Amino acid sequence: MSTSDWPQAEPALERAYRRLLYVYPHSYRHRHGTELVTTLLEMAEPGRTRPAAADVRHMIITGVAQRFRLPSGRPLATAAAVLALLGGAALGAAGTSWAAAQTFAALPTEARGAQILTLLAGTPTTIDVNTYYGTPDTGASVSGTTSVRRAAWDPAAARDRLTADGWQVGPLRDTDRLDAPVPGPEHGFQATRDGLLLTAHGESDVVTATVHVAGNTLLRPAVATGLLLGAVSGWLFAGAVARRRSRLAALFAAGTLTVLFAPVWSLSAATVTVFTEPPFGTGVRTVHSVLQPGSFWPPGPAWMSGLWPSTPWAGIGLVAFGLLLAAATIAVSPACPDRPAPSREVAL
């Protein structure tokens, strides 16, 4: 065969087509890159030096589509991709939840907590303030108790003092804390200032105050963005693994999904909470808080709680191990699986 019937093209045009190939996944470029460029050159009209806009648009669209495409006729790959999408969404939500939390107000010191309690009580006696690290869904808090000197607590006056101090004070409510040891009318309210949430409660002369971090308006959009980015990343990861057609990679991928199941379960529940719980309750709800080291609840559904040693690091440990396995999944398999080699002729 002669070279005369092979496409002759401007080197600049060929270079431009080869650059556009990078939109496609690595395995696709390896398998079809050269023949795709050959076909594009065969279709190009003589004298063209730059790709037509329609060709550029088409290559970008089909290249991105190839990255999302799963091999046909492999239901297990599809099922794994759906799980990877869910896992990626949960981990993405945790990541952006953590990033949003970096913009939250800091928990006040116990000294500042005592000042707030003094403001609340008016003329307090002994003040007892402590920091509590709380359960993952409530987070840390600074909480204290005092009693009013020789008088009953006046919630209306307390609200006026807080308002004068710059707090946005919510309505006064009759509370019904049956476990309170002191008989008498009970009142309480909530107030916010500088990203902090104060929950005040008084009964007779006893006043308690708890300050949580209230979060801010950045959290929900950040978590939504993390969900989306994570879901896309999870699907692309599953697609890349499926294209490798490697039994070893499939085993590692199965291990990744298994290890991540429990923390992803907990993260998913926390994500739902972020979008369904009212912003003011017992403090801000975040997604990543379920991974923070603590001994309150092990990760995963209740029936899994006995499967691993009770360690405060179980959640974050499983995520770290799962991500390590995900990286190994990519590392252990060739990016371009071998296909049966056809006979090749070299034109002269």
Next chain:
Amino acid sequence: MQEPTFLILTALAARPLHGYGIIQAVQTLSTGEVKMRPGTLYGALDRLTDQDLIAVEREEAVEGRLRRYYRLTDHGAAALSTEAARLRRRAETAETQLRGRAIPGLA
């Protein structure tokens, strides 16, 4: 079977073709109605290869250019034959229905 798949298999029924050859054949077979672009074509060829409907026959390479010739497999030929028979039955049904159509004004 979707129309582009049907046309690709039809294009390969007579002889193996390379990518540009398939694009030209599909355009001719569809009398210009279907114009495939390379990005779409190679995605479709991958899918058809995965489904064992086509296979790579041979490759020709020169100076960084590559033509890969695809052929219809036996499974692909059977699938195309089945689809052609199905389309023929549909067309016959349509023609039969048209012949029985009442002519306006004579009813």
